[in-house]
Amino acid sequence: MSETTHSTYARWFRDSTPYISAHRGKIFVVLLGGEALAHENLINIVHDLTLLHVLGVHLVLVHGARPQIDTAIPGARFHTHAGVRRRITEPGVMTDIVGTCAQQRARLEAAFSTGLPSSPLHNTDVKLVSGNLLLARPIGVLDGVDHQLTGQVRRVHTEAIRTYLQNGSIVLLSPIGYSPSGETFNLAAEEVAERVAVALRAEKLIIFDEAPFLTDEEGRRLSSLTPSQLDVDTLPQATTRGHARALLRAVREGVSSGQLVGYTEDGALLAELFTADGVGTQVVEQDMRTIRQATTEDVGDIVELIRPLEEAGTLVKRSRNVLEQEIHHFLVAELDGFVIGCCAIYPAGEHAELACVAVHPSHRAGAIGRRLLVSAEQLAIERGFTQLFVLTTQARDWFVEQGFKAGDIAELPAPRQELYNYQRNSQILIKKITPHSSDTTS
Numbered sequence: 001m002s003e004t005t006h007s008t009y010a011r012w013f014r015d016s017t018p019y020i021s022a023h024r025g026k027i028f029v030v031l032l033g034g035e036a037l038a039h040e041n042l043i044n045i046v047h048d049l050t051l052l053h054v055l056g057v058h059l060v061l062v063h064g065a066r067p068q069i070d071t072a073i074p075g076a077r078f079h080t081h082a083g084v085r086r087r088i089t090e091p092g093v094m095t096d097i098v099g100t101c102a103q104q105r106a107r108l109e110a111a112f113s114t115g116l117p118s119s120p121l122h123n124t125d126v127k128l129v130s131g132n133l134l135l136a137r138p139i140g141v142l143d144g145v146d147h148q149l150t151g152q153v154r155r156v157h158t159e160a161i162r163t164y165l166q167n168g169s170i171v172l173l174s175p176i177g178y179s180p181s182g183e184t185f186n187l188a189a190e191e192v193a194e195r196v197a198v199a200l201r202a203e204k205l206i207i208f209d210e211a212p213f214l215t216d217e218e219g220r221r222l223s224s225l226t227p228s229q230l231d232v233d234t235l236p237q238a239t240t241r242g243h244a245r246a247l248l249r250a251v252r253e254g255v256s257s258g259q260l261v262g263y264t265e266d267g268a269l270l271a272e273l274f275t276a277d278g279v280g281t282q283v284v285e286q287d288m289r290t291i292r293q294a295t296t297e298d299v300g301d302i303v304e305l306i307r308p309l310e311e312a313g314t315l316v317k318r319s320r321n322v323l324e325q326e327i328h329h330f331l332v333a334e335l336d337g338f339v340i341g342c343c344a345i346y347p348a349g350e351h352a353e354l355a356c357v358a359v360h361p362s363h364r365a366g367a368i369g370r371r372l373l374v375s376a377e378q379l380a381i382e383r384g385f386t387q388l389f390v391l392t393t394q395a396r397d398w399f400v401e402q403g404f405k406a407g408d409i410a411e412l413p414a415p416r417q418e419l420y421n422y423q424r425n426s427q428i429l430i431k432k433i434t435p436h437s438s439d440t441t442s
């Protein structure tokens with residue numbers, strides 16, 4: 001490993017520390033559909049799931065088998081109700097469905113059992129447990145069509161699942177359920193994952209999809225959205241629609257977050273869970289981004305956030321010591337417990353200086369900067385300032401769009417004029433603030 005690779009690796013590993021402690025002891029329900037099981041990247045996903053398990057995450061895996069069942073039993077009848085297409089499961093094909101599901105389960109059990117010295121699973125002792133953990137009932141007659149042995153989840157045996165998890169096992173569930181009368185039902189894997197996540201009050205429902213993330217109309221990744229922002233019917237792929245619907249319902253019923261992650265890309269799960277930016281799409285009940293005053297505990301995160309911008313010369317360098325002393329001047333934007341943006345308001349006579357405005361690159365263009373500014377203005381107004389100014393080299397237009405106007409050195413408070421760095425040649429922007437000025441940008 002070269003020195004640069006060493007430090008990149010070490011930095012990534014260090015940066016993941018807060019996520020490791022945040023995820024430990026939490027229940028994640030993970031759906032691997034039949035398409036994901038058939039993909040060559042499956043083994044990498046298994047390695048990454050093992051890593052999560054080793055790090056103390058309680059995993060419940062739900063596997064699908066839809067494409068495999070379609071191949072094994074061609075010519076099935078389907079019925080679409082309320083946008084959901086379901087197979088009509090005739091009793092004669094149930095044995096083949098159970099057999100196909102068993103093959104897929106065995107495929108996963110085998111993948112989790114590999115432990116050759118060259119494998120990341122070497123020295124890990126991962127045990128998968130399965131069983132009659134779901135009670136099912138028939139979905140019944142929809143639009144006059146009897147769905148026969150196509151079922152839905154009636155109850156999840158949460159106590160048994162929790163016990164297995166506490167004992168250090170990974171629970172593996174197939175899309176099969178049993179009724180008290182002894183009948184076997186064919187279930188939709190996404191519905192199983194959703195119901196299990198809700199019943200267990202899981203921290204996360206993670207669904208592997210062919211799409212690496214959801215996008216807006218312009219094709220840009222949506223890193224985080226609320227259920228009301230998620231318009232399932234506009235998604236192009238039927239499978240993705242089914243997955244998104246499950247995420248949405250789970251989150252509406254109390255699962256803390258739903259995550260859609262691509263199954264084709266090596267490492268997507270880890271990047272989604274252990275980096276501030278993520279790589280997939282997260283669905284959370286409310287916008288978890290809050291703006292608040294910074295505390296000394298935020299200093300480390302702020303240093304991480306602004307260091308690249310200082311190195312690039314966009315922001316003036318501040319030592320950690322200075323930051324610690326000045327932390328009460330800072331506001332931070334927080335998402336899910338992580339600092340994703342900051343700014344500072346320094347008193348300068350009757351004016352206030354806005355400085356150190358930064359948003360993490362992966363959260364830009366999501367109005368975090370604008371919201372930080374609105375909060376900063378409100379704070380400045382509360383503190384009795386009537387004018388805000390900012391010195392910037394790179395973001396003039398952005399501040400102009402937020403209502404700032406070009407100013408010159410003579411308009412700065414006298415002490416600040418003396419400190420003006422002519423070499424840096426920053427542009428001076430000024431905004432008059434009144435109790436109502438911030439409303440326009442809120």
Ligand SMILES: CC(C)(COP(=O)(O)OP(=O)(O)OC[C@H]1O[C@@H](n2cnc3c(N)ncnc32)[C@H](O)[C@@H]1OP(=O)(O)O)[C@@H](O)C(=O)NCCC(=O)NCCS
Nearest residue numbers: 356357358359364365366367368369370392394395397398
């Ligand atoms: C400037 C910055 C804080 C904006 O944060 P943000 O959360 O992305 O901003 P918003 O979502 O509120 O606004 C996004 C819009 O501003 C535009 N924008 C972002 N940075 C810009 C810049 N430097 N100059 C001009 N426009 C910019 C985006 O293109 C986007 O426009 P669009 O909606 O038409 O696509 C962020 O880009 C950043 O951290 N930049 C690096 C640090 C910096 O320059 N700080 C200012 C010095 S004090």
